[in-house]
Amino acid sequence: KLCEEVILNKSDDGNHVERFLDFAEKVKNPPVAPTPVAAPALTIKKSSPAEQQESLRALKCEVTCEAPHVEPEPGAVAPDVCRVEGAIDKNKLAAKIIAQETPTPTEVLQYFNSELKQRICFLDGGMGTRIQAEKLEEADYRGERFKD
Incomplete structure (x- = not known):
């Protein structure tokens, strides 16, 4: 208008x-448009260890488990891997690996345990450090077969 x-x-x-x-x-x-009033700045108050502990305990969440417990089948215990014995055909195992198939855990354990009866296995890393803590000497590694 x-x-x-x-x-x-x-x-x-x-x-x-x-x-x-x-x-x-x-x-x-x-x-000039009126500027909105800024919110007060957030202040973080220092808390004492007792206040922190009280705050964390207040966050506690109670959980109740109402599901029935599952009982394992009798005899369903994982075998001791050091005691898994059995004959293993190395050629068959090698052919399986070459064919990019995965050997079963039992096959691997049988192969490894049979090799440990014939050869010495040196472990590196954390286990090697643990063995070094035992301060073993050469004679300890030789065993009965390679005694002086």
């Missing part, structure tokens, strides 16, 4: 030019 009044140069009160100039001024220099 303001544009129409200015173009036609006619308004009911005759103040259309002033209103248009006020409008142009507001467009040119818009009034």
